[in-house]
Amino acid sequence: MTRSIVAALLLASATPALSQTVPPQVADLRDQALKDDYAWDIVEGLTTEVGQRMAGTEAEARAREWAVRKLTAMGFANVRIEPFDMPVWTRGHEAAEILGPYPQRLVITALGNSASTPPEGITGEVVGFNSEAEFEAAADSAVRGKIVFVSHAMPRTQDGSSYGYFGGPRRQGPTVASRKGALAIVVRSIGTDYHRNPHAGVQRFEDGVKPIPAGALSIPDAEQLQRILKRGKPVTMRLTLVSQVTQGKSGNVIAEVPGRDPKAPVILVGGHLDSWDLGTGAIDDASGVAITTAAAKRIMDAGRPLRTIRIVWFGAEEVGLFGGINYQKKHGTEPHYAIAESDFGADKIWKVDSKLGKAREAEAKALQLALSPLGIVPGSLEKADGSDIEPLLNAGLPGVALSQDGTHYFDIHHTPDDTLDKVDPESLRQNVAAWTTMLATLTGGIESEPKRHKRR
Known part of the structure; x- marks a missing residue:
């Protein structure tokens, strides 16, 4: 049985009614996002102008400054860094040699x-x-x-x-x-x-x-x-693994698309800014922050959503989820309408899981329907995941997981091969289209900004 047949059968069983249709605004935003260039611009810029971004190092600090400039230039509001202290481990000379036999x-x-x-x-x-x-x-x-x-x-x-x-x-x-x-x-x-x-x-x-x-x-x-x-x-081995531990700083970079209702719970999307130091962190996780930011930008370009979209570029994920833990400490008691993270590369999304609660099951199924033209099959309605958002999910906040194809992800994960050439622009656009669809579905409707008449 082919994947397309399986997807059709799953979709038929998951949707509440065959007559259900996708709102035109959602469908239009989804389809237009398949032409997106925002995400590639972010991935290319971050990996080229900053490169590797080991948590707590000067390189990660430069990445935060780069992120603030980029998010501000893209027109997001409330752009800021929320810093935190952390132990910083860095590597030195490395070698392994078999001396005998x-x-x-x-x-x-x-x-x-x-x-x-x-x-x-x-x-x-x-x-x-x-x-x-x-x-x-x-x-x-x-x-x-x-x-x-x-x-x-x-x-x-x-x-x-x-x-x-x-x-x-x-x-x-x-x-x-x-x-x-x-x-x-x-x-x-x-x-x-x-x-x-x-x-x-x-x-x-x-x-x-x-x-x-x-x-x-x-x-x-x-x-x-x-x-x-x-x-x-x-067998005798000589092993050299020189390293050191110091105290340093990291931080989360946060930006927002303000909603029409400032009292409405926010929608959180993001990924992590830091990377390991062997490659340039293109798939892990420059692509993740790029995909989610591009989707939020496309919503912002369309008008003003009912709910505020909060973009978080988490710091120090790779070495201990420090950014996610810090975000929970500062914002965990705030109401969130949904939370979602992209941190599994840049290959095409093939499945959507969600955990919005029984009362919002129709909303979850509407999202499944809206995503189906992108080749995305319905998954569970009772789970979501994400490394930095895991503490929030465990605390009971509602979440969505857009699952990328990980067949080849662990070929380059945490290696020197994690570089820009591994990111496929077409797959990146499909990701942006999926995330744009998710935001358009959950954000409560997007209204065009009223035109301002010039005074005569």
């Missing part, structure tokens, strides 16, 4: 919050495990004083659902390794590519756990190490 260099990058090795590195015997479960079940004596290697190959999925389970070695592996007395840990990169690029990513040592050096090998290098270990001879 088969001397060779491997390609590695430090995981976020890795402890630093001395500049000359550390040397130890490598002990390998095929999965996180196998590693956790190992006796402490098997890893004490050694460099642990954990594989755990991540399969490719459209919705990215494998990332949670197969990301275990990166997320909790360093804590487990430290508790077992390991000298250091290296893991197979959490990705689906076979480029010789390691995937960065954050991990946090649990309270009371001594930080140890922690790194990710590129997938070809991880498989090479597995083959070497299978030869059955002792």
